[in-house]
Amino acid sequence: MTASRAAPAASHPSALSRDQLLELYYWMRLTRSLEERLVNLYRQTKVVGGLFRSLGQEADAVGSAFALERRDVLSPLIRNLGSMLVKGATPLEILRQYMARGDSPTRGRELNIHFGDTERGFIGQISHLGDMVPVMAGVTLSFKLRGEDRVGLVYVGDGATSTGAFHEGINFAAVQRCPLVVVVENNGYAYSTPVSRQTAARHFVDKAPGYGIRGLQADGNDVLAVYQATKEAVDTARAGEGVTLVELITYRRKGHAEHDNQSYVPEGEIDRWAAENDPLDRYVRVLRTQLGFDAEAIAGIEARVGAEIDAATDEAERSPMPEPRDCLVGVYHDPPLAPVLWYREGVRSAVDSHERPQGWGTYDAR
Amino acid sequence: MTPAEAATGEITYLEAIREALFEEMERDPNVFCLGEDIGRYGGAFKVTNGLIDRFGENRVIDTPISEAAIVGAAAGAAHMGLRPVCEMQFIDFISCAYDMLTNYVATARYRAFLPCPMVVRGPSGGYVRGGPFHSQNPEAAFLHTPGLKIVYPATASDAKGLLKSAIRDEDCVLFFEHKYLYRRVKEAMPAGDHIVPIGKARIAREGRDLSIITYAATVWKALEAAEQLEREDGLSVEVLDLRSLLPMDDEAIVATVRRTNRVLVVHEDTETGGIAGEITARINDLAFEWLDAPVKRVAAHDVPLPYAPALEDFVLPQTSDIVRAARWLAAY
Ligand SMILES: Cc1ncc(C[n+]2csc(CCOP(=O)(O)OP(=O)(O)O)c2C)c(N)n1
Ligand SMILES: [Mg+2]
Numbered sequence: 242m243t244a245s246r247a248a249p250a251a252s253h254p255s256a257l258s259r260d261q262l263l264e265l266y267y268w269m270r271l272t273r274s275l276e277e278r279l280v281n282l283y284r285q286t287k288v289v290g291g292l293f294r295s296l297g298q299e300a301d302a303v304g305s306a307f308a309l310e311r312r313d314v315l316s317p318l319i320r321n322l323g324s325m326l327v328k329g330a331t332p333l334e335i336l337r338q339y340m341a342r343g344d345s346p347t348r349g350r351e352l353n354i355h356f357g358d359t360e361r362g363f364i365g366q367i368s369h370l371g372d373m374v375p376v377m378a379g380v381t382l383s384f385k386l387r388g389e390d391r392v393g394l395v396y397v398g399d400g401a402t403s404t405g406a407f408h409e410g411i412n413f414a415a416v417q418r419c420p421l422v423v424v425v426e427n428n429g430y431a432y433s434t435p436v437s438r439q440t441a442a443r444h445f446v447d448k449a450p451g452y453g454i455r456g457l458q459a460d461g462n463d464v465l466a467v468y469q470a471t472k473e474a475v476d477t478a479r480a481g482e483g484v485t486l487v488e489l490i491t492y493r494r495k496g497h498a499e500h501d502n503q504s505y506v507p508e509g510e511i512d513r514w515a516a517e518n519d520p521l522d523r524y525v526r527v528l529r530t531q532l533g534f535d536a537e538a539i540a541g542i543e544a545r546v547g548a549e550i551d552a553a554t555d556e557a558e559r560s561p562m563p564e565p566r567d568c569l570v571g572v573y574h575d576p577p578l579a580p581v582l583w584y585r586e587g588v589r590s591a592v593d594s595h596e597r598p599q600g601w602g603t604y605d606a607r
Numbered sequence: 608m609t610p611a612e613a614a615t616g617e618i619t620y621l622e623a624i625r626e627a628l629f630e631e632m633e634r635d636p637n638v639f640c641l642g643e644d645i646g647r648y649g650g651a652f653k654v655t656n657g658l659i660d661r662f663g664e665n666r667v668i669d670t671p672i673s674e675a676a677i678v679g680a681a682a683g684a685a686h687m688g689l690r691p692v693c694e695m696q697f698i699d700f701i702s703c704a705y706d707m708l709t710n711y712v713a714t715a716r717y718r719a720f721l722p723c724p725m726v727v728r729g730p731s732g733g734y735v736r737g738g739p740f741h742s743q744n745p746e747a748a749f750l751h752t753p754g755l756k757i758v759y760p761a762t763a764s765d766a767k768g769l770l771k772s773a774i775r776d777e778d779c780v781l782f783f784e785h786k787y788l789y790r791r792v793k794e795a796m797p798a799g800d801h802i803v804p805i806g807k808a809r810i811a812r813e814g815r816d817l818s819i820i821t822y823a824a825t826v827w828k829a830l831e832a833a834e835q836l837e838r839e840d841g842l843s844v845e846v847l848d849l850r851s852l853l854p855m856d857d858e859a860i861v862a863t864v865r866r867t868n869r870v871l872v873v874h875e876d877t878e879t880g881g882i883a884g885e886i887t888a889r890i891n892d893l894a895f896e897w898l899d900a901p902v903k904r905v906a907a908h909d910v911p912l913p914y915a916p917a918l919e920d921f922v923l924p925q926t927s928d929i930v931r932a933a934r935w936l937a938a939y
Contacts, residue, residue, distance in 0.1 A: 349915025368740035403671035433648035595916035
């Protein structure tokens with residue numbers, strides 16, 4: 242099997258209905274606007290911990306997840322808010338999660354978009370990069386063993402391909418011919434490290450032949466191209482023909498997280514991508530000029546997104562903080578409750594007020 | 608040193624680590640650093656800021672996201688006479704190099720007579736709302752591995768002096784840095800080539816009634832508790848900062864037990880399998896007859912560290928816990 246590097250031409254994917262074509266814009270717009278809301282909340286210090294953006298990468302997340310069926314399962318990474326929304330995660334859940342509320346999907350245990358729901362078909366990531374590749378090999382192995390008509394998709398960044406777990410997982414899935422799609426989101430950087438320091442390969446898609454799997458590469462900022470390439474890989478997996486590595490070329494316009502000032506990015510690079518290659522701008526142009534949608538249709542989506550995010554924010558702000566003792570619940574199935582340590586018997590809360598250190602992660606150079 | 612630092616003479620825990628790296632790289636051309644984003648960017652926490660300007664890309668190497676390769680390559684380079692200092696972007700990712708460290712590095716000298724003088728350092732610890740994968744204290748996982756050394760300083764001058772010792776050590780030293788302390792504690796550095804020997808504890812506060820044995824961020828909580836106990840209960844509390852966990856300073860542990868006869872062991876890591884168990888066993892072996900009360904532990908609850916402030920604060924030991932536990936011990 243060989244890597245085909247040519248991106249499928251994708252301005253008119255005949256398989257998508259007009260509603261679906263608009264829906265793609267809805268998910269991208271929702272992703273971007275929700276993150277913008279999170280920035281506001283972050284500045285108001287209501288977000289606990291770091292804030293990770295996918296600005297400029299909305300097409301790669303949304304278009305790829307859109308190629309899956311409801312019964313399929315994906316595993317998102319930190320730039321895949323859009324993929325999770327497509328899979329049914331709600332803005333309310335995202336907001337509660339970032340604000341560490343007691344009724345957030347992880348009840349305040351995990352950060353940002355680190356959560357999942359097997360019912361809706363997404364499995365939460367952990368921080369350790371690459372780890373989700375073997376896990377998704379196992380998820381898709383179960384589909385194969387049970388003869389289920391289901392497919393899995395796992396995202397990794399350009400940086401995460403350097404981990405041992407990535408290599409072991411993709412190779413395992415390849416050998417087992419698991420119905421898995423591995424999406425490499427090449428956004429140019431891993432934190433401050435450019436792709437040229439991550440791999441000596443010319444393209445990530447070139448790694449596919451080494452694993453004996455198919456490889457596809459697509460313009461990650463063209464949502465229809467992303468959809469088409471991923472759909473092809475999903476169809477391959479569904480047909481029992483094993484793993485495909487899909488490299489999506491995109492660009493991380495914000496820092497690794499909100500605190501990162503991107504001092505390492507060459508002058509003008511970000512502005513160029515923003516001006517010339519914004520995935521939302523590009524898709525609006527396609528919708529208007531090639532697909533015949535009018536301005537009203539676009540404005541309608543934007544209004545709907547705005548209203549949904551406002552409503553979700555109001556509700557999330559009313560959400561309670563976690564009850565301290567909930568931290569003891571659920572390490573094991575049996576026993577369900579970890580014992581409270583002797584020195585804390587009868588104590589409801591460990592401290593009177595909870596210090597909120599500014600920036601748990603990293604710091605701008607001073 | 609920046610002009611501001613020169614004026615007060617005080618530098619932070621983080622700057623002290625950087626100073627140690629600078630001085631050791633200056634002193635010995637075999638010392639080099641490798642890790643993720645440590646070059647031009649200066650590292651996620653800026654610990655290595657400026658090193659690349661002084662020492663260049665060959666001695667400050669930005670690596671792919673490959674912890675096993677970072678540690679494994681450091682071992683190979685160390686065999687050949689270099690002195691690598693590896694940075695884990697967060698110490699939580701040292702787990703990706705666990706195999707390399709425990710199987711390859713730790714056994715190299717014993718099984719193959721291969722020297723492995725290297726350091727693995729990185730930001731550790733909680734109280735920062737980092738959640739389960741940016742808050743870990745994995746020291747106990749390595750305490751059980753003969754062949755590794757472990758240090759975990761609490762003060763800026765110890766951070767500097769211990770890192771310099773670690774780089775000069777003939778074996779692999781795991782150097783845990785507490786990120787809560789990075790910019791919170793400051794100190795003037797002793798003049799000259801400041802070295803703190805590995806394996807020696809430090810009395811952080813002298814006392815007669817009760818001893819708290821601890822290390823890293825909880826040293827500061829213990830000191831806070833000691834002050835409160837003195838003020839409110841008239842108790843004289845000694846605080847022993849272990850600084851080195853492997854080898855452990857048995858002499859200092861026994862000495863404090865003999866002075867106060869009551870011991871509380873405090874650490875931020877989870878209780879079960881934590882280092883407090885090892886310390887307690889040593890006291891039992893070496894100084895049982897000097898005890899007037901059972902050795903008690905204050906450590907984290909046995910759960911993964913959650914992210915929400917109310918949850919994290921409940922899981923981790925707090926100053927008020929140390930006060931409560933110390934009162935119980937004093938009354939025993
Ligand atoms: C095993 C491991 N090592 C280090 C890190 C710290 N880290 C978090 S994100 C990141 C960069 C990730 O880059 P990439 O995979 O390209 O994803 P992107 O952020 O660009 O989407 C690093 C080094 C980690 N999470 N896991
Ligand atoms: Mg990247």
